[in-house]
Amino acid sequence: MAKYIFVTGGVTSSLGKGIIAASLGKLLQARGLSVTIQKFDPYINVDPGTLNPYEHGECYVTEDGAETDLDLGHYERFLNIFTSQANNVTTGRIYQTVINKERDGAYLGKTVQVVPHITDEIKRRMLLLGQGGFDIVITEIGGTVGDIESLPFIEAVRQLQWELPEEDCVVVHLTLIPYLKAAKELKTKPTQHSVRMLSQEGVHPDVIVCRTEEPLGPEIKRKIALFCNVKKEAVIEAADAPTIYEVPLAMMREKLDLICLKKMNITQYSEPELSKWKEFLDKLKYPKSKVTIGLIGKYIELQDAYKSILEAFIHAGAMNECKVNIVNVHSEFITDENVEEKLGHLDGLLVAPGFGHRGIEGKITAVKYAREQKLPFFGICLGMQMSVIEFARNVLNWPEAHSTEMDPATNRPVIDLMEEQKSVTAKGGTMRLGAYPCQITEGTLAHQIYGATQISERHRHRWEFNNKYLADFEAAGLVASGKNPESGLVEIVELPNHPFFLGVQYHPELKSTVENPQPVFVHFVKAAKEYAEKKDAVRNPLLQNEMI
Ligand code: GLN
Numbered sequence: 001m002a003k004y005i006f007v008t009g010g011v012t013s014s015l016g017k018g019i020i021a022a023s024l025g026k027l028l029q030a031r032g033l034s035v036t037i038q039k040f041d042p043y044i045n046v047d048p049g050t051l052n053p054y055e056h057g058e059c060y061v062t063e064d065g066a067e068t069d070l071d072l073g074h075y076e077r078f079l080n081i082f083t084s085q086a087n088n089v090t091t092g093r094i095y096q097t098v099i100n101k102e103r104d105g106a107y108l109g110k111t112v113q114v115v116p117h118i119t120d121e122i123k124r125r126m127l128l129l130g131q132g133g134f135d136i137v138i139t140e141i142g143g144t145v146g147d148i149e150s151l152p153f154i155e156a157v158r159q160l161q162w163e164l165p166e167e168d169c170v171v172v173h174l175t176l177i178p179y180l181k182a183a184k185e186l187k188t189k190p191t192q193h194s195v196r197m198l199s200q201e202g203v204h205p206d207v208i209v210c211r212t213e214e215p216l217g218p219e220i221k222r223k224i225a226l227f228c229n230v231k232k233e234a235v236i237e238a239a240d241a242p243t244i245y246e247v248p249l250a251m252m253r254e255k256l257d258l259i260c261l262k263k264m265n266i267t268q269y270s271e272p273e274l275s276k277w278k279e280f281l282d283k284l285k286y287p288k289s290k291v292t293i294g295l296i297g298k299y300i301e302l303q304d305a306y307k308s309i310l311e312a313f314i315h316a317g318a319m320n321e322c323k324v325n326i327v328n329v330h331s332e333f334i335t336d337e338n339v340e341e342k343l344g345h346l347d348g349l350l351v352a353p354g355f356g357h358r359g360i361e362g363k364i365t366a367v368k369y370a371r372e373q374k375l376p377f378f379g380i381c382l383g384m385q386m387s388v389i390e391f392a393r394n395v396l397n398w399p400e401a402h403s404t405e406m407d408p409a410t411n412r413p414v415i416d417l418m419e420e421q422k423s424v425t426a427k428g429g430t431m432r433l434g435a436y437p438c439q440i441t442e443g444t445l446a447h448q449i450y451g452a453t454q455i456s457e458r459h460r461h462r463w464e465f466n467n468k469y470l471a472d473f474e475a476a477g478l479v480a481s482g483k484n485p486e487s488g489l490v491e492i493v494e495l496p497n498h499p500f501f502l503g504v505q506y507h508p509e510l511k512s513t514v515e516n517p518q519p520v521f522v523h524f525v526k527a528a529k530e531y532a533e534k535k536d537a538v539r540n541p542l543l544q545n546e547m548i
Contacts, residue, residue: 006171008171010146010190010198011193015175016244017141028135035137036075037083037087038083038137039075040139042091044092046428047066048069058070058306062087064085067433069142070304076511077514087129126157141153170263173205174208213239216237245314280318283321286321287323295328296366297359298332300329308510312512312521316525332362335362357405368390376531377501380508381506385415400412415464417464418461431459438482438485446492458510499527500531
């Protein structure tokens, strides 16, 4: 029988509920328990697939092709597990299920209501993963307590607190303890109010995790315990950390895992096995070299738009004992005239995934620069498609080459809508999504990177390399080194006469975890390191001689 931990949030959004949930999950997993995490989001969209990154940051895609909240990325990166469609549920999906059932006549004769029909469906989904053989299911409730939207979710937790055996249910409430500089004081009042609000909704937290910029100290902890009706040891300090990967260790010091285990009456557990995690943190904290990589995209002002890419670079950097400094370059402002000035200082170039025509020409100019200057290049999804267009225009001399996504009337549709997409009109969940196999050609860069000829990676796209032109490209020197074994769809392109030039149609960033950094990222950072060393040697031959 699984036990359930619910994580709610109070005071403000963006306190890092996902990181706290993932850290708690990591600690319980490290103690030998099998854990999964799910997220319930209060918005009406059926999934975040139709939301743009300004609304919701990155859309994270699971193995089974679900378009989900970016917190699922944290769960996978921390726990080194795969999540699925069942791990992310929205209000929209709950209502869709209930309304479909109503149309099918499942409630014939009855009035369908928020309580009990919507809350029953929420509870059913909250308990669903518990049937998968996990010891513990952690459920993060999106939004902030007091929001109108999240009320049915909190109500479902209230009911479960009564329906489940007491030791099978824990509620962890994450709040903020603001520090008022002028008064030089930490303030507990917002936390008191948010716990009161939660209690009014019928849910009493067992543990309160307090985000804070300053150490709480025993007096503040005592005060929170007193006013919020929890034990003093159940008030956990979550101080700002230099990296999210420190948080599990900080939570271990605060005994968050032990408090939850005690409440759940779990006595069979081991000392936390975190040696790989700690090794990763050591490498992250004490890098031996540094590279600067340009991330070319159109959402560069948004931290969350390329979340998984940034995290994959952290994993790959640690693996190379190298600090990866990412500089965001807005593709809209790159031109032939300023490309050297904008990209000349880089050790590697990543052209990001994306949709639509904004910033496209700048991306193509950036790829051209990387190809000609032999700057390590890595293109993901749209980035790969741009490298194909660049090659067509500047090597094959097809100036009109384009993707039909941006120019439906182009004479040279080197990137074209996938055949099975041509009849698709609905937008939600209709792209080529999730894991697909890829066959790699031996002796290529891709083969060297993966050390295998059969791989599987996750996808999210509608357009593809147009195989009608494959022979022309290959004759001119571009190698299609990875293909889908069934459809022949080109998944990887590369240039042999270049230190590192690789474009992938899939999203390798989605499978990078602390314990298994994604190999393309690892090799790309390595190539950037080598490029930086060579650049230094040219710029500073004396220094090199001295070092020898
Ligand atoms: N817009 C492109 C397509 O749909 C690329 C998608 C992406 O980068 N994820 O094929």
